[in-house]
Structures are given as structure tokens and as C-alpha cells.
Amino acid sequence: MSNRNSQSSKTAARERIRAERERQKKKERLRRQLVVGGSVVGVLALATGIGVAVMKANEPTGWEAAKEAKLIKPQHTQGKDGTEILIGDKNAKETLEVFEDIRCPSCAAFEQSTGKTLLKDIEDGRYKVRFTMYAFIDGLAGGEGSKNALSALGAALNVSPDAFLKFKTALYSVKNHPEEREDVYGKDAALLKIAAEVPELKNNKAFVGAVRKGTYDPWAMKMEALFGRKGVRGTPSFMHGDKKLTLAPIPQQQMTQAQYNALADANFKKMIDKEFGPAKGTGAGKDDGKNKGDGKGIREGEKDPTAGN
Template sequence: MSNRNNLANKTAARERIRAERERQKKKEKLRRQLTAAGAVIGVLAVAGGIGYAVMKANEPKGWEAAKEAKLVTPAHTQGKNGTEILIGDKNAKQTLEVFEDVRCPACAAFEQSSGKVLAKDIEDGRYRVRFTMYAFIDDVGGGEGSKNALSALGAALNVSPEAFLKYKSALYSAKYHPDEREDLYAKDAELLKVASEVPELKNDKAFATAVKKGTYDRWAMDMTALFGRKGIKRTPSFMHGDKKLVMPQVPQQQMTQAQYNQLAQANFKKMIDKEFGPAKGSGKPDPGKGIREGEKDPTGGR
């Protein structure tokens, strides 16, 4: 009886040991499976994180992102995406087109010598002016000043056409206009400093906010996309209808700045008188040719 009990006890003990080993094996197998699954999840998480980081890194930034931003057009604009800046008496029968780039030194020279003449012609209703603003100097020379200044000009135009003209004049002034190699207008603080010279903008908080937030950045990008419109790729350039106007050159000789400005202004007046006829009050008839008021797009499109 004792021997049978011992044998039964040993058999039972072996079964318990075997069962325990099987349980441990299953437990170890489950542990390995869970570890492997966790590793896979970790890898996927890391891969997902890397993928997200790559996606974010590849997202457009700065002015590239501005191309896709919501379009906000300034007041006092017309045409597709608000890219027609037409300033002057609505009853004026003719339109002069002016092509400029804010960083352009030749544009600054034109504004400093002849800007007041242009402004007076607009005020007198001699013609309206359509301004087409480029930013090719940013592309050629590097930088963001032309685009940033154009966005700020959009904020000024939203205030009034007068604010736009005065601000543009201040940006081109001898006091503020930087060397084209210096991207000073890429800084909002510099643009706001120049704006402090313009009474309509000096204490305008909405204008300052629009400059800082880049409210009109997308609009500026749409404006610069007009580069090459009517074949114009140099600034400043002038057109009347489909005719490109040619301004006489100032002689290459030693002279003071005042002498240069006087000659340049005389050449601008000569070009305008030849195309549009004598200014009001000269006693000579106005030929009356040019772009008529009422056309949907006074320049025939882009």
C-alpha cells in the first residue's frame, strides 16, 4: 500500500512539474509576443513621428506659404484678385501705366525727380494711373523687401489712394530708400518707421496691424505674379494703351543731384506732353487718344 502511494505521489508531482513548465512556456511566449508587438508599435510611432516631421518640414513657409493663404484684397482695387491699382479722376479719359519695384534704384530716382509732377497730373485729372508693382529684385538679388513693402503698400491703399501715393513716395525718398543690395524693407519695423512720415498712416493702428500680420501678403504675391505683363520686365516703365513710352535719357556727365533731378523731370514732362498733349492751361488742344473710362479692364487684361 505504501509503495503504491509513493508511486502515485511521484506521478502526481511529475504532472505538476510538467504542467508548470507548460504554463511558464506559454507565459514566456506571450511575453515575447507582447514585447515584439510593443516594438512594432514603437517603430510605427517613431516612423509616424518622422513622417509628420518630414511633412511639416516640407510644408511651404514664408512667402511660399503666402501664395496659398486666404486672399484679402485692399480697398480701392479692381480686376482679378484686386491686382488693378487705378488711381485718379474716374472721368479722366486716358490711363497711364506705371511699372515699378520698390527696391529699384531707378524707380527711386524717378520718384525723387518727377513724382510730384505725376501726382499733380493725377490730381488735375490729366489721366489716371494704373500702377503695376513687381518684386523681381527679390528674385534676382535675394531678399524679401520688395514683396514686404508691396504688402505694406496694400495696407496703405486700403486706407486711401492718397495714403498709397504718399507712402510710396516716402518709401522711394532719399531719406529712406536703401541701396538695392540692402534688404532693409524686409523688416516690418522699417516699413512702419517710413509710414510715420505719412499723416494718413502715422497713428493708424489697423494699418500697423496689417503690416505686422502680413494681411496683404497673398495679394502682394498675386501682384508680383504679373511680372512680364505687356512685355514689361524693367522698371520704371511707362505705357499708354499698348504703346511703350520712351523717356529721353539724362546726359552722362558730372552734375549735382539737383541738376540731375531738374533734367530728369524735364524729360518726363517732355515724354508725357508728347503722348498726351500739353498740360491743362497751355492753350493747345488735347488729342484725346487713349483708354476710355468704362472699360472693365482698361489695359486689356494681364
């Protein structure tokens, strides 16, 4: 072999080696780029995942979420948000306002002793009643029974005013009403069991579905937001127009439950007679219209001057 051929062979070999090295370098650069690119994508995906998780964690849940959920107003309500529960003869000239909280033991005592008298006055057309239902005991005693029961009452009201009244009576009854600190009404099952005592609600699939789905949870939160309306922060409370009515206190003395109920009922009747005048047919004297109250009760279709409070 000549020196020329030997030199050419060596040069060609060096070129092949150099070319192979370049190919290897390009492959290594590409591999690094892919690894780095994949890492960036992974980091971005992780960051996105963390961001979504943080957002999810900060989203309101439960009753807080209900505040922002779509509002469905029960039938037989009035007002922008359906928070005016006005029950009674539309021709009744006066309106008694009753403020209650379903978990309130004093409200239960009132309903157990005087509830029938209140219902009779409504039936007789003596006055209409606007019920304002609070849920402040959930905050004081813990739990969600007041709100949950209020939502279920909304489902009952959607059926009929009578169903609402009967269900409320059943919730306050001696047999069913729990101790204030027992959050029994926070469970749908407990509410549905009691609702079965009301003919209009027993086996009512629409009512049961609304309770289980929490259809009226947003409405209950709108009702809860009325706390402090007209300055009322305790239950039970009674108002006629802008006038707060006061029940006479029951003496602190030993008495039977029947004696307590009779005295509480008598005190309520005295308070109502003083404000609205004697009931018809009581033999208490001719109703001359002089004691009909201040005439500031809510009329049918009348805008509530305290709306939004």
C-alpha cells in the same frame, strides 16, 4: 507506505511539475508577444512621426506659403485678385500705366525728380494711373524687401489711395530709400518707421496690425506674378494702352542733383505732352484733342485686355 501510494505520489508530483512548466511557457509566449507588439507599435509610431516630419519639411514656408494662403484684397483695388491699382479722377479719359519696384534705384530717382509732376497730373484729372508693382529685385539682389514693402503698400492702399501714394513717396525718398543691395525693407520695423511720416498711417492700429501679420502678403505675391505684364521687365516703365512710352535719356555729364532732377522732370513732361497733348493752362496752345493718345487707356470698370498676364 505501500508501493501503490508511493507510485501515486510520484505521478502527482510529475503532473504538478509539468503543469508549472506549461504555465511558465505560456507566460513567456505572452511576454514575447507583448514585446513584439510593442516594438511594432513603436516602429509604426516612429514611421508615422518621420512621415509627418517629412511632410512638414516639404510644406512651403514664408513667401512660398503666402502664394497658397487666403487672398485678402486691399480696398480701392480692381480686378479678380485686386491687382489693378487704378488711382485718379474716374472721369479722366486716359490711363497712364506706371511699372515700379520699390527697391529699384531708378524708380527712386524718378519719384524724387518727377513724382510731384505725376501726382499733379493725377490731381488735375489729366489721366488716371494704373500702378503695377514688381518685386523682381528680391530675386536679383537677394532678400524680400520688394515683396514686404509691397505688402505694406497694400495695407496703406486699404486705408486710402492717398495713403498709398504718400507712403510710396516716403519709401522712395532720398532720406529713406536704401541702396539696391541693402534689404532694409525686408524688416517690418523699417517700414512702420517710414509709415509714421504719413498722417493717415501714423498710429493707425489696423494698418500696423496688417503689416505685422502680413495680411496682404498673398496679395503681394499676386502682384509679383504680374512680372512681364505687357512685356514690361524693367522699371520704371510707362505705357499708354499697348504703347510703351520712352523717356529721353539724360546726357552723361557732370551736373548737380538739382540739375539732374530738373532735366528728368522736363523729359517726363515732354513725353507726356507728346502722348496726351499739352496740359491745360500751360499756354502751350489750344488743346484741339488731336494728341490725346490712342484712347486705349483703361476705363472705369473696363476689363483689362491683359488680365492674367
